[in-house]
Amino acid sequence: MSVVTVQLGQCGNQVGHELFDAVCGDAQDGQRKTYSSVSCERFFRPNTRGDPVARAVLIDMETKVINQSITKAAKSGRWRYGDKSSFSQKQGSGNNWANGYCVHGPRHREVVEDLVRREVEHCDRLAGLVAVMSVAGGTGSGVGTYVTQCLRDVFPKSFILNHLTWPYGTGEVIVQNYNSVLTLAHLYQLSDGILVHENDTVHRICSHLLKIKNISFSDINRVIAHQLGSVLQPALTADSHGLYSRNPLGELVSALACHPEYKLLSVSTIPQMPTSSIAYSTFSWPGLLKHLRQMLISNSKMEEGIDWQVRPPTGSEPTRGLTGSNFNTSLANLLILRGKDVYSAETGGFVDPALYTSWLLPEEAFTLWKSPVPFNRYEKAATLVSNSQALLRPLDDMVRKAWNMFASRAYLHQYAKFGISEEDFLVSFTCLEQVISSYRELS
Amino acid sequence: MTQSVVVQVGQCGNQVGCRFWDLALREHAHVNKKGIYDEALSSFFRNVDSRKSSGRACDVGGRIQHLKARAVLVDMEEGVVNEILQGPLREVFDSTQLLTDVSGSGNNWAVGHMTYGSAYRDQIVDKLRKTAEQCDCLQCFFLIHSMGGGTGSGLGTRVLSLLEEEFPEVCRIVTSVYPSVEDDVVTSPYNSVLAMRELTEHADCVLPVENQSLVDIMNKIRHMSHCGKAGSMINRDSAIISGQGGLNRAEKPFDAMNNIVANLLLNITSSARFEGSLNMDLNEIAMNLVPFPRLHYLVPSLTPLYTLSDFSIPTRRLDQMFSDAFSKDHQLIQADPKHSLYLACALMVRGHVQVSDLRRNIERLKPSLPFVSWNQEGWKTGLCSVPPVGHSHSLLALANNTCVKPTFMELKKRFTRLYRKKAHLHHYLHVDGMEKSCFTEALASLTSLIEEYHDLDCTKGKLSPDVPRLTITR
Numbered sequence: 078m079s080v081v082t083v084q085l086g087q088c089g090n091q092v093g094h095e096l097f098d099a100v101c102g103d104a105q106d107g108q109r110k111t112y113s114s115v116s117c118e119r120f121f122r123p124n125t126r127g128d129p130v131a132r133a134v135l136i137d138m139e140t141k142v143i144n145q146s147i148t149k150a151a152k153s154g155r156w157r158y159g160d161k162s163s164f165s166q167k168q169g170s171g172n173n174w175a176n177g178y179c180v181h182g183p184r185h186r187e188v189v190e191d192l193v194r195r196e197v198e199h200c201d202r203l204a205g206l207v208a209v210m211s212v213a214g215g216t217g218s219g220v221g222t223y224v225t226q227c228l229r230d231v232f233p234k235s236f237i238l239n240h241l242t243w244p245y246g247t248g249e250v251i252v253q254n255y256n257s258v259l260t261l262a263h264l265y266q267l268s269d270g271i272l273v274h275e276n277d278t279v280h281r282i283c284s285h286l287l288k289i290k291n292i293s294f295s296d297i298n299r300v301i302a303h304q305l306g307s308v309l310q311p312a313l314t315a316d317s318h319g320l321y322s323r324n325p326l327g328e329l330v331s332a333l334a335c336h337p338e339y340k341l342l343s344v345s346t347i348p349q350m351p352t353s354s355i356a357y358s359t360f361s362w363p364g365l366l367k368h369l370r371q372m373l374i375s376n377s378k379m380e381e382g383i384d385w386q387v388r389p390p391t392g393s394e395p396t397r398g399l400t401g402s403n404f405n406t407s408l409a410n411l412l413i414l415r416g417k418d419v420y421s422a423e424t425g426g427f428v429d430p431a432l433y434t435s436w437l438l439p440e441e442a443f444t445l446w447k448s449p450v451p452f453n454r455y456e457k458a459a460t461l462v463s464n465s466q467a468l469l470r471p472l473d474d475m476v477r478k479a480w481n482m483f484a485s486r487a488y489l490h491q492y493a494k495f496g497i498s499e500e501d502f503l504v505s506f507t508c509l510e511q512v513i514s515s516y517r518e519l520s
Numbered sequence: 521m522t523q524s525v526v527v528q529v530g531q532c533g534n535q536v537g538c539r540f541w542d543l544a545l546r547e548h549a550h551v552n553k554k555g556i557y558d559e560a561l562s563s564f565f566r567n568v569d570s571r572k573s574s575g576r577a578c579d580v581g582g583r584i585q586h587l588k589a590r591a592v593l594v595d596m597e598e599g600v601v602n603e604i605l606q607g608p609l610r611e612v613f614d615s616t617q618l619l620t621d622v623s624g625s626g627n628n629w630a631v632g633h634m635t636y637g638s639a640y641r642d643q644i645v646d647k648l649r650k651t652a653e654q655c656d657c658l659q660c661f662f663l664i665h666s667m668g669g670g671t672g673s674g675l676g677t678r679v680l681s682l683l684e685e686e687f688p689e690v691c692r693i694v695t696s697v698y699p700s701v702e703d704d705v706v707t708s709p710y711n712s713v714l715a716m717r718e719l720t721e722h723a724d725c726v727l728p729v730e731n732q733s734l735v736d737i738m739n740k741i742r743h744m745s746h747c748g749k750a751g752s753m754i755n756r757d758s759a760i761i762s763g764q765g766g767l768n769r770a771e772k773p774f775d776a777m778n779n780i781v782a783n784l785l786l787n788i789t790s791s792a793r794f795e796g797s798l799n800m801d802l803n804e805i806a807m808n809l810v811p812f813p814r815l816h817y818l819v820p821s822l823t824p825l826y827t828l829s830d831f832s833i834p835t836r837r838l839d840q841m842f843s844d845a846f847s848k849d850h851q852l853i854q855a856d857p858k859h860s861l862y863l864a865c866a867l868m869v870r871g872h873v874q875v876s877d878l879r880r881n882i883e884r885l886k887p888s889l890p891f892v893s894w895n896q897e898g899w900k901t902g903l904c905s906v907p908p909v910g911h912s913h914s915l916l917a918l919a920n921n922t923c924v925k926p927t928f929m930e931l932k933k934r935f936t937r938l939y940r941k942k943a944h945l946h947h948y949l950h951v952d953g954m955e956k957s958c959f960t961e962a963l964a965s966l967t968s969l970i971e972e973y974h975d976l977d978c979t980k981g982k983l984s985p986d987v988p989r990l991t992i993t994r
């Protein structure tokens with residue numbers, strides 16, 4: 078089964094490019110025939126010359142980024158984008174969600190739907206759609222939201238996953254919190270799952286774990302692509318009977334997004350280190366999983382600086398508040414193990430009822446995927462996709478900052494110009510306060 | 521790719537404009553070695569095949585034939601424009617892009633705005649439309665003018681409202697040269713205050729530039745280049761007052777100062793012309809920096825002012841560039857942003873600079889810069905990979921900051937001093953269409969603008985608690 082990716086805006090097109098580069102590199106590395114061909118079918122289709130063509134649609138309201146991504150892909154010599162898979166305009170959405178959602182989106186609806194439909198027709202069977210975008214700009218966020226809405230209409234039965242890049246806290250876009258609030262509130266009604274990478278977190282991974290000195294967006298995107306790739310590459314699931322699972326999106330969604338009020342998914346991967354060190358390092362599954370579990374419960378996205386003091390609240394412990402304050406309660410977790418000796422890995426620590434909210438059985442809340450094929454040159458790698466309180470704090474910050482700005486009425490005229498009123502903002506704020514409150518109540 | 525049109529009005533507008541065109545050509549020649557008419561060039565230039573009599577424009581991708589500026593030149597006297605037509609830039613303009621009269625506005629805003637504004641209205645609109653039609657996606661008008669004279673301030677602001685009427689969707693960024701305190705134009709306070717009202721009401725963004733600041737920067741660079749030790753020699757082409765490598769040979773009095781303003785315009789448009797890992801389009805400027813429609817005055821600062829010929833110690837120098845952008849003596853108006861209140865701030869970086877450099881410097885500088893309570897993270901950043909000629913990197917900071925207030929108050933003071941004595945008033949009131957109320961309304965507009973900045977200023981340093989959030993009832 079295949080996944081069609083829709084790349085939107087600068088961030089979406091840059092992250093998307095890295096994702097294809099990562100999965101292509103991973104699949105072509107080594108001699109695992111089945112793995113390679115499943116991965117290839119999932120993300121690529123052959124063109125007439127037999128070269129892999131990404132199952133992707135590229136959309137931006139300006140040309141520069143798309144041209145760059147297409148050229149870079151072609152230069153790699155390993156894969157390319159489709160000749161007629163992109164749509165761009167001349168002038169971006171100017172960081173204005175309203176401009177993207179109310180003007181550009183509707184204006185180009187047909188062209189975009191057509192491109193996606195054509196890409197979907199290239200698939201023998203469609204597993205679902207992934208829309209890749211940032212929430213801070215105008216195109217990825219605004220057009221991206223609008224396009225997601227269209228896709229929902231056109232493919233009512235398909236899974237739609239949104240991959241969102243959340244902005245740096247101190248942003249590159251001043252109205253980023255407004256754009257984020259509008260995007261998230263709308264996507265919450267449309268998407269099957271919202272997978273989030275925060276730029277601040279990924280930036281820290283680049284500097285602390287990968288020891289990169291001058292971090293560029295390509296470095297950041299490679300980390301995102303690595304994590305995303307390790308989620309989406311072929312794996313064996315509980316009911317796939319020793320074969321690679323057919324529908325990564327469907328299974329991901331059914332494993333994690335089990336409730337319409339809880340759709341925010343975060344990802345962490347272990348280990349991550351400079352490429353030059355990988356060859357000299359050895360890992361054991363117990364060690365990796367112990368760290369990953371502590372990363373989960375202490376809500377740390379990096380193995381460095383994990384807070385080992387945080388422990389799950391036990392029923393007998395009267396001081397739940399003490400350990401509980403930093404404890405990250407999960408609704409559902411998906412653990413993906415790749416590499417050597419995966420079958421021997423002991424994952425019982427993740428089935429601990431103390432990790433989860435009380436109203437779900439841990440056996441329902443925990444899902445495990447495995448693949449014996451080492452991923453992206455790591456001999457062993459574990460990735461955890463978590464529907465937990467991990468994103469509560471950044472979401473709350475986003476809403477708080479946007480709300481403070483909203484109270485001063487700053488920048489609202491820029492949105493009103495394109496038809497987004499104060500009332501529209503209020504509806505979005507209300508929706509997200511609801512989400513925040515739901516996640517708070519998990520613990 | 522989008523296009524922009526420059527509208528230069530009056531002596532100052534045209535002289536600054538010409539420096540812009542010269543340095544823009546220099547910059548593109550530096551980047552574009554193959555002689556191909558590319559997207560970047562197309563944003564400010566048409567490529568015209570002169571062999572074809574129709575002078576039809578050629579598409580992007582072909583060889584450079586004849587570059588024509590996307591510009592409209594307006595002056596109500598002939599001197600400056602004629603000089604341009606005899607100078608090295610004459611090829612860049614067509615006679616159809618020019619509009620002149622013979623007698624000037626005599627440093628009288630009313631003559632420019634009312635008399636010439638009405639007489640030339642149709643011709644101006646016609647030229648603007650023609651230029652706009654030659655663009656396939658017109659994004660922005662850059663208006664350049666001075667505040668002190670009659671034509672630039674009067675007719676220039678008239679053109680501004682024509683732009684709003686005719687092209688409401690196209691962004692209007694105005695570069696306004698403010699008179700120094702010892703300006704030789706006696707009526708400059710009148711002209712400036714009358715023009716201010718128009719700018720406040722009809723521009724999307726205004727980049728104020730003060731002649732005194734340009735002079736100070738020029739002197740500073742000249743001083744540095746005279747006392748250079750070996751290794752700290754200034755790379756001559758890099759100084760932002762330098763026009764070396766351009767077409768223009770003979771330097772005129774204002775040229776060095778105008779080169780600074782030309783560099784401002786080059787840098788503000790660089791991200792729209794060249795690629796980068798974090799593009800900043802022109803329509804993002806107002807979106808991010810203008811929280812309230814009238815408060816759209818953005819104080820520019822350019823760093824570095826020059827590059828030393830010795831390229832070593834790059835990191836320290838890079839960080840220095842960021843620090844300098846906030847210091848008083850790098851601002852293009854007489855103002856001290858660090859000790860006033862930021863509403864928002866953009867950093868537009870060119871050259872070999874990464875996000876991590878941006879992040880490091882924002883983190884480093886943030887604690888010393890006061891931001892308004894609801895915009896504590898009011899930073900907008902852009903990364904363009906092509907540096908300016910002669911530099912490895914550069915930074916343009918645009919600050920929406922209450923530090924513009926003193927400049928406006930000074931202007932108001934000088935206006936009031938004249939107005940109380942009714943000095944020169946009759947020259948204005950003679951003019952058809954000009955009434956006393958124009959003065960009082962312009963003054964009221966400036967007064968309320970000052971108050972708006974003042975009210976924000978008063979919030980500085982006060983802790984404002986978070987606004988109570990919506991509560992969810994279940």
Ligand SMILES: Nc1nc2c(ncn2[C@@H]2O[C@H](COP(=O)(O)OP(=O)(O)OP(=O)(O)O)[C@@H](O)[C@H]2O)c(=O)[nH]1
Binds near residue numbers: 210218249298
């Ligand atoms: N991780 C990552 N983030 C990026 C990248 N490019 C931009 N961003 C982030 O995306 C946000 C800005 O949105 P963009 O994607 O550039 O905007 P856009 O969707 O093109 O929208 P407009 O340019 O406003 O039309 C900021 O939060 C940036 O940090 C990238 O390549 N990688």
Ligand SMILES: Nc1nc2c(ncn2[C@@H]2O[C@H](COP(=O)(O)OP(=O)(O)OP(=O)(O)O)[C@@H](O)[C@H]2O)c(=O)[nH]1
Binds near residue numbers: 626
């Ligand atoms: N920076 C700079 N300032 C200039 C230049 N030319 C004139 N000025 C300033 O502009 C103001 C005078 O306005 P001008 O532009 O000469 O006047 P004008 O728009 O041609 O109007 P009239 O001559 O009255 O028709 C004074 O403050 C001058 O100092 C220039 O080339 N560069």
Ligand SMILES: [Mg+2]
Binds near residue numbers: 086139169170214799
């Ligand atoms: Mg963009």
Ligand SMILES: [Mg+2]
Binds near residue numbers: 531597624625669671
């Ligand atoms: Mg003149």
